Amino acid sequence: MEYRRLGNSGLKLSALSLGSWVTFGKQLGLRDAATLLQSAYDAGINFFDNAEGYEAGESEKIMGEAIGSLGLARDTFAISSKVFFGGRRPTQMGLSAKHIRDACDAALMRLKVDYLDLFFCHRPDIDTPIVETVRAMHNLIQQGKILYWGTSEWSAQQITEAHAAALAHNLTPPTMEQPQYNMFHRDRVEAEYRTLYENYGMGTTIWSPLASGILTGKYNDGIPKDSRFALPGYEWLKDRWDTEEGREKLEKVRALTSLANNNGMSITHLALGWCLKNQNVSTVILGASCLSQLQDNLKAMGMVGKVTPDLLADIEAILVNQPPAPERFGQ
Template sequence: MEYRRLGKSGLKISALSFGSWVTFGKQVDINIAKVLIKSAYDAGVNFFDNAEGYMAGASEKIMGDAISALGFPRSSYIVSSKVFWGGSLPTQKGLSAKHVRDACDAALTRLKVDYLDLYFCHRPDIDTPISETVRAMDNLVRQGKVLYWGTSEWSSQQITEAHLIAEREHLTPPTMEQPQYNMLARQRFEQEYLPLYENFGMGTTIFSPLRSGILTGKYVDGIPENSRLSLEGYENLRNQLLKDDGTADTVRQLMHLASELNVSMANLAIAWTLKNPNVSTAILGASKLNQLQENLQALDVLPLLTPDVMENIERILNNKPAGPERY
């Protein structure tokens, strides 16, 4: 396993991490969770990602029960939660000081830990001043309930405002952002966020490096039975991802390149994200052990991504954001 600094912080985080979005509580129960988490941990993964909004907290409870049963030393792993979607009542959602505190306490209970290593604002909240959220996060850090706080899918402008407020008020600034980043979604990460890496040393914990499975190639000829996009409740995600926009043809070309390199399409896609030095860690999601074990081999593909191979990938993707070359 390779370990990278989380931005300019001193925290060393595994380049590959394991998250519970979509799978825990839907496809993964406590028994499967223990097998998957142990396999990831044994491979060197030290970051496990979660959120209050994943299966209405059930995902956090499964992860907390699994890690507790496995008996990992608390000093050996990093665990996260995210705050925004905690319930249907007005005080159970958003980023108000009340919900930020209540959600943190609930996450600590479900995950069976005394503190969260990473705590994310799951989305921006237009109804709460950013200054209120920054102060709420700073309070949690001072209380020892949170070590590092960050954002997820905030705009560069919103994150910059949070940093300026923190500097002005002598509060703890955000350390990391959790954005989507993959071969098919690049604009924000590679272009909009560039000033954040350079000016604030922001770290990143990217999600969906496989574009919810699209970049494995398994959806190029339709939706397999029992796959993620076949599940009830994910119709919107399915409709969003499986548009007839030429993506299938792009993936087929990438699959051909992966075959020439003698690697899986999934590992090519994951390794491609890690080629970007602004990626602190790429969060993997899996419901089956063989799927996780295969994806954990993505680091082995990095040496194969020579300048010529990267150029071939760019030619196939044809979606590089405008701007100066940075990596």
Template sequence: MQYRRLGKSGLQVSALSYGSWLTFGDQASTRTVETCLELAYNSGINFFDNAEAYANGQSEEVMGNAISKFGWARDTYVVSSKVFWGGEKPNQIGLSKKHVIEACEAALRRLRIDYLDLYYCHRPDPDTPIEETVRAMDGLIQQGKILYWGTSEWSAQEIMEAYSIARQYNLTPPTMEQPEYNLLKRHRFEVEYQRLFTQIGLGATTFSPLASGILTGKYNQETPENSRLAYTQFDWMQEKLERFKAQGGVQILQELSAIAEKLGGTLPQLSIAWLLKNPNVSSVILGASRTEQLEQNLRALDILDTLNEEIMDEIETAISPLQAIDA
């Protein structure tokens, strides 16, 4: 396993991490979750990602119970939570000081830990002043309940505003952002965020490396039964897939698969390794509901060094038609 600094901070996170979105407490059984967590940890992964919204808090409970069961030393892993969607009643949603603090306390109880290493604002909140959220996060840091705070899917302008407010009032600025980043979604990370990486040393823990499974190639024909896109609650993913196919996406995946085979890898491994070639990526969050998936994805590290300039150019040429649908 490789380890990278989280932006300009001193914290080191594994280049590949393991997240619970759409799996813990939902698609995967508790036993499967425990097996995947143990495999990840034994493979060198030290960062485990979660959120209050995942399975309505059940995801954090499952992860917390598993970590407690394994008895991992607290200084050997990094765990995160995110705040925004905590419920449907007033003050259970958003980034008000009340919800930020109460959501943190609830996450600590569910995860069965004394502090969060990373705490993210899951989305920007247009109804709460950014200064209020920054002060709430700084207060939690001063209390030792979180170590670093950051954002997820915020615009560069919003992140810079939070950073500037923190510097103006001698508060703790955001350390990291968690955006979607993959071969099909690139503009925000590579263009909009670029000055944040160079000017303030922002870290990045990216999610959806396989574009909700599209980059596995398993949806090239029909949607398999029991796959994520087979469930009605993921209709938005199905719509994304259809748009992708309409732009010649299947042929592009076939070209990428050929490149991967030449390197001795698979399409998912190539997609993940490509992300790791970007020096601004602190960690790529993997999501797997089976140990076989996780084992295969971890092997992306085996082909990382084969992605030389020539191979990267081949990948760029293959995906160039997708630039028009990168949204």
């Protein structure tokens, strides 16, 4: 396993990490979740990702119970939660100071830990002043309840405003962002955030590296009954790909599958290796519904060396979606 600094912080996270979205509490119960966590931990994974909104908190309960049953030493792993989607009542949603504090306390109880290593603002909240959100996160750090705070799916402008608010009021700025990033979703990580890496040393904990399973090739010939697209409540994932654009991407997946096989690897390993080659990616969050899937994904670490500049060029020739370099003033 390789370990990377979380942006400019001193925290080193495993290049591959394990998340619980869709799986813990949806597809996996306590025993299977514990099996996955132990296997990930034994392979060197030291970061486990979660959120209050995952299965209405049930995902965090299962993760907390599983980690407790395994007896993992608290100083050997990092764990996260996210705040925004806490419930339907006004005080259970968003990024107000109240909800941030309540959500943190609830996550600590569900995960059965004394502090969170990473705490993310799961989405931007246009109804709450950014300075209020920044101050609430700063206060949690001062109280020892969290160590680092960050954002998820915020625009570069919103993240810049958070840094400005922190600077103006002597508060702790965000350390990391959790964006979607994969071969079909590139613009934000590769282009929009470029100045954030340069100006703030922002780290990224990317999600959906396999584009919800599309980049495993499992949908090349239809939708398997046990796939994520077939899960109740996730029809929106299926609908997103059942379009002309989606079908065009599936054709590209078939071409990428052939390219990967010709280079001695699976498309899954190619897609994960491609994400890992990005120096601005601190960790790639894996989602697995069974042990064999996790174990196969972990093999991607041994394939990164095969993702050569020539192979990257072949990938670009298939994707044809590389974001243009942002214009700079004076050029």
